[in-house]
Amino acid sequence: MATLPVLKEYPAQEHPETHFLNHDKSLKSWLLTVDHKRIGLMYLASVIFFFFVGGVLALALRLELWEPARNFMDADTYNRIFTLHGAVMIFLFIIPSIPAALGNIFLPVMLGAKDVAFPRLNLASFYIYVGGALFTLYSMAHGGIDTGWTFYTPYSTTSGSAVISMTFGVFVMGFSSILTGMNFIVTIHKMRAPGLVWGKLPLFIWSLYATAIIQVLATPVLAITLLLLIMERTLGIGIFDPALGGDPVLYQHFFWFYSHPAVYIMIVPAFGIISELIATFSRKTIFGYWAIAFSSLAIAFIGFLVWGHHMFTSGQSELSTVVFSFLTFFVGLPTGIKILNWVATMYKGSIWMQSPMLYAIMFLFLFTIGGLTGIMLGALSVNIHLHDTYYVVAHFHYVMMGGTVFAFLGGLHFWWPKFTGKMFNELQAKIAAVILFIGFNMTFLPQFVMGSQGMPRRYYGYIEQFQTLHQYSTVGSWVLGVGFLLIFWYLVQSLRKGEAAPSNPWGGRSLEWMISSPMPPHNFDYIPVVKHGPYDYHQPIAEFRLGIDDGHSHTETKAH
Amino acid sequence: MSHTDATHSNSHLQHHFVDSDQQFDSAKLGMWLFLVTEILFFGGLFVAYIVYRAWNPELFTMAATQLDTVMGGINTLVLIGSSLTMALAIRAAQTDNPSASIKYLASTVALAFVFMVIKYFEYTHKFELGIYPGEAYSFTGIDHPKAHIFFSIYYMMTGLHGIHVIIGIGIITWLIIKTRNGAFNSSYYTPVEITGLYWHLVDIIWIFLFPLLYLID
Amino acid sequence: MSSSSHHIIPLKVLFATAGALLVLTGLTVAVAYIHIPTPFNIIVAIGIAVAKAVCVAAFFMGLYWDKKINTIALLLSVVFLTLMVGVTLLDTMFREKPSDIYNKMPAPPPTTQM
Numbered sequence: 001m002a003t004l005p006v007l008k009e010y011p012a013q014e015h016p017e018t019h020f021l022n023h024d025k026s027l028k029s030w031l032l033t034v035d036h037k038r039i040g041l042m043y044l045a046s047v048i049f050f051f052f053v054g055g056v057l058a059l060a061l062r063l064e065l066w067e068p069a070r071n072f073m074d075a076d077t078y079n080r081i082f083t084l085h086g087a088v089m090i091f092l093f094i095i096p097s098i099p100a101a102l103g104n105i106f107l108p109v110m111l112g113a114k115d116v117a118f119p120r121l122n123l124a125s126f127y128i129y130v131g132g133a134l135f136t137l138y139s140m141a142h143g144g145i146d147t148g149w150t151f152y153t154p155y156s157t158t159s160g161s162a163v164i165s166m167t168f169g170v171f172v173m174g175f176s177s178i179l180t181g182m183n184f185i186v187t188i189h190k191m192r193a194p195g196l197v198w199g200k201l202p203l204f205i206w207s208l209y210a211t212a213i214i215q216v217l218a219t220p221v222l223a224i225t226l227l228l229l230i231m232e233r234t235l236g237i238g239i240f241d242p243a244l245g246g247d248p249v250l251y252q253h254f255f256w257f258y259s260h261p262a263v264y265i266m267i268v269p270a271f272g273i274i275s276e277l278i279a280t281f282s283r284k285t286i287f288g289y290w291a292i293a294f295s296s297l298a299i300a301f302i303g304f305l306v307w308g309h310h311m312f313t314s315g316q317s318e319l320s321t322v323v324f325s326f327l328t329f330f331v332g333l334p335t336g337i338k339i340l341n342w343v344a345t346m347y348k349g350s351i352w353m354q355s356p357m358l359y360a361i362m363f364l365f366l367f368t369i370g371g372l373t374g375i376m377l378g379a380l381s382v383n384i385h386l387h388d389t390y391y392v393v394a395h396f397h398y399v400m401m402g403g404t405v406f407a408f409l410g411g412l413h414f415w416w417p418k419f420t421g422k423m424f425n426e427l428q429a430k431i432a433a434v435i436l437f438i439g440f441n442m443t444f445l446p447q448f449v450m451g452s453q454g455m456p457r458r459y460y461g462y463i464e465q466f467q468t469l470h471q472y473s474t475v476g477s478w479v480l481g482v483g484f485l486l487i488f489w490y491l492v493q494s495l496r497k498g499e500a501a502p503s504n505p506w507g508g509r510s511l512e513w514m515i516s517s518p519m520p521p522h523n524f525d526y527i528p529v530v531k532h533g534p535y536d537y538h539q540p541i542a543e544f545r546l547g548i549d550d551g552h553s554h555t556e557t558k559a560h
Numbered sequence: 561m562s563h564t565d566a567t568h569s570n571s572h573l574q575h576h577f578v579d580s581d582q583q584f585d586s587a588k589l590g591m592w593l594f595l596v597t598e599i600l601f602f603g604g605l606f607v608a609y610i611v612y613r614a615w616n617p618e619l620f621t622m623a624a625t626q627l628d629t630v631m632g633g634i635n636t637l638v639l640i641g642s643s644l645t646m647a648l649a650i651r652a653a654q655t656d657n658p659s660a661s662i663k664y665l666a667s668t669v670a671l672a673f674v675f676m677v678i679k680y681f682e683y684t685h686k687f688e689l690g691i692y693p694g695e696a697y698s699f700t701g702i703d704h705p706k707a708h709i710f711f712s713i714y715y716m717m718t719g720l721h722g723i724h725v726i727i728g729i730g731i732i733t734w735l736i737i738k739t740r741n742g743a744f745n746s747s748y749y750t751p752v753e754i755t756g757l758y759w760h761l762v763d764i765i766w767i768f769l770f771p772l773l774y775l776i777d
Numbered sequence: 778m779s780s781s782s783h784h785i786i787p788l789k790v791l792f793a794t795a796g797a798l799l800v801l802t803g804l805t806v807a808v809a810y811i812h813i814p815t816p817f818n819i820i821v822a823i824g825i826a827v828a829k830a831v832c833v834a835a836f837f838m839g840l841y842w843d844k845k846i847n848t849i850a851l852l853l854s855v856v857f858l859t860l861m862v863g864v865t866l867l868d869t870m871f872r873e874k875p876s877d878i879y880n881k882m883p884a885p886p887p888t889t890q891m
Contacts, residue, residue: 108576115576117586182593189846190586191576217857220597224604228716236695237712239608244695245706250611253865254604304857305864317871320864522575584783585844592847596854603858610862611869617815629806636802644795647786647837654785760838764830771822775809 005548012503019518034119040104050092057085062474075460079146086149098269109512112193112528117186125179135169153240153251171226181215195530202534207272210296222258256307264303270407281357282349285535288341295334302331328378355429359410366402391451421518422498428490435483442476510534591754623710624776632774642671643763653749784842794836
């Protein structure tokens with residue numbers, strides 16, 4: 001009969017000499033790393049780069065829209081630029097942003113594991129992403145495409161632009177997303193530390209779990225859709241092109257079966273970050289833990305059944321429009337539950353208004369607007385007027401940017417000390433956050449107004465009455481640009497001369513705060529044992545540093 | 561706790577796993593998740609099939625007469641046989657019998673080759689009649705304006721399936737080489753196990769393709 | 778054996794499964810020659826295919842003895858595929874022909890003569 005091992009406390013080393021960033025500085029150790037933290041950082045650098053590419057494209061678009069007629073680009077170029085803005089932002093930035101960057105760095109650590117289940121597959125996933133990105137860049141170099149990021153047929157099957165290289169690039173990147181999802185699901189199921197039952201998982205993990213399930217189930221359908229599109233273009237298969245006897249609405253069903261759940265891939269991890277931020281900076285255990293955990297799964301499930309709300313005016317049957325509209329309203333319920341629970345968490349909490357918390361609170365406001373306007377669009381009669389107008393553009397920017405990007409920035413600031421070992425300038429961070437908030441609303445609030453007054457989306461020219469609103473929106477885009485440049489500036493400064501970060505600057509209770517900043521190469525030099533939930537702020541920190549000896553000696557001979 | 565016994569070393573245990581059981585279970589779950597993606601991937605083609613068959617039932621009945629039921633039936637038996645040999649190969653690896661494992665893996669590859677050869681004959685026969693995928697379709701024997709769509713779907717489904725068979729042949733051949741080099745034993749046969757799972761799915765997909773494409777009465 | 782995931786499938790089970798698959802394949806072909814009214818002919822054909830797939834999954838792939846999570850993953854994919862098919866059919870099978878929509882519209886008011 002084995003005796004139970006003795007629990008010891010393993011305090012974190014403050015300001016370690018050696019950590020995962022510097023234990024091996026060769027280029028090869030980075031390019032061939034199987035360390036999830038380094039892979040996550042490479043993803044982070046990539047998504048930030050593509051965010052700036054997509055952002056510059058957006059600034060160009062908004063500049064062109066300053067005057068109703070041609071400013072400096074012609075209509076065909078405009079079509080290519082807005083298509084590229086969408087494709088780059090969606091596939092190269094936002095889908096990998098939270099899961100592949102922040103998720104890769106922190107998921108194993110929060111689980112008390114030394115890495116993800118399949119570290120080499122993780123590296124492969126990154127290089128597949130890079131490969132897909134290269135195809136996209138190739139497509140851009142050949143003039144890009146002008147079909148809109150949705151590649152609707154029959155235009156995409158007949159357009160002269162570089163459709164095949166772009167769709168093939170997206171096809172390849174889909175596999176990166178699938179591999180990340182597979183890795184996360186197996187890691188969460190099989191590699192939790194002793195004592196870490198499902199009910200003690202941080203909510204960020206629950207959100208990554210729900211997201212990974214969506215990634216695994218939905219992305220293959222995008223893959224077959226794009227493959228069929230490529231076949232349609234090359235062989236003239238005839239499934240989607242009416243001239244060949246096909247049905248263009250069928251393409252839309254295929255496309256949106258992935259692309260609607262894709263928006264939940266974008267927002268659900270953001271929800272996870274917000275749970276972490278609000279609990280930590282209210283110093284209070286999250287209100288309704290299981291409601292939030294299960295609502296992520298509910299959103300993942302119901303989110304697969306609403307895709308037709310992108311197609312209300314496409315010619316699909318009345319029966320399906322009614323079903324999709326009903327389910328669209330229904331999917332708002334679990335999301336609403338989250339918002340209420342977050343607010344309830346803050347109630348009577350001890351609020352510490354640091355910049356991550358500022359982003360979380362801004363998220364609550366901006367995402368609520370985005371979410372409610374989504375419900376508006378889900379109403380059939382209203383949708384007839386608002387479909388393909390700027391109202392839709394404003395809605396999705398409020399949820400994707402006001403939602404995901406703000407949560408991403410909040411998470412970036414929250415975990416910055418942990419993965420860089422440096423603190424950033426808190427005052428500059430707050431100022432930048434406020435600038436972003438102002439710039440964002442200036443850019444997109446006028447678009448709700450324009451859209452409801454009839455301004456169509458993707459239009460190169462417009463009638464006089466919309467010019468003032470377009471100009472507000474364009475000025476707003478410049479304010480946003482300034483805000484992002486400021487963030488980039490103080491974060492780079494933090495790397496160069498920021499104050500050394502303690503292991504737990506915010507007083508968190510999940511496992512990542514129990515190890516040094518930056519993290520050790522193998523995360524834990526012991527087997528962590530979890531006794532309490534991740535929001536048990538009333539328990540002393542020592543209770544969260546317990547573990548047992550793991551009997552492994554960590555020599556550096558294993559290549560990482 | 562660990563499955564390894566005294567006769568086999570633990571060199572396959574990766575550092576981030578606690579023991580080889582955890583590693584093996586993880587590999588299996590990982591492969592099942594990959595199979596889930598394959599099911600949804602092929603599933604899209606099944607959706608296209610179902611939608612077009614519901615719209616044009618008489619077309620599907622007419623066009624299916626161009627498919628050779630005998631060849632399709634033989635291919636079904638061939639793949640079922642290959643699933644059996646694959647399962648026997650795994651069993652041989654589990655029971656420290658590498659020579660038997662190689663025999664069964666080679667049989668699986670041989671049966672897969674037979675499948676592809678029959679497929680080759682089916683396709684070339686169709687090409688002779690002018691039944692090509694997409695715009696190249698020039699067969700006049702089916703009196704229906706959308707006949708080319710049936711065959712486009714047919715070629716996409718069987719073509720994609722065929723590609724997966726070829727990939728399977730490649731991976732199983734690699735397994736034969738590794739087995740000959742003594743890589744697998746009762747403590748470590750994970751690659752054989754998960755390749756088996758992949759191969760069985762290839763069989764399952766054909767189990768659905770056969771009645772849906774060949775046996776429309 | 779220390780854990781069920783390393784279960785060695787008995788030879789008898791493997792051969793019995795192969796046998797069952799052969800029989801079911803024969804049944805698949807036989808059923809195609811009997812005229813069964815639509816939609817039951819499709820239901821029967823798919824039903825037999827599902828039975829064969831279950832044999833392969835449970836016994837060749839070992840799900841019968843394996844950890845439940847793997848079976849759940851497989852079932853989940855089937856559920857979502859069914860949803861994709863079913864909900865798409867809610868559109869494709871229920872479209873009204875444009876001529877039907879015109880026929881349902883009220884007659885236009887008589888034009889006034891100036």
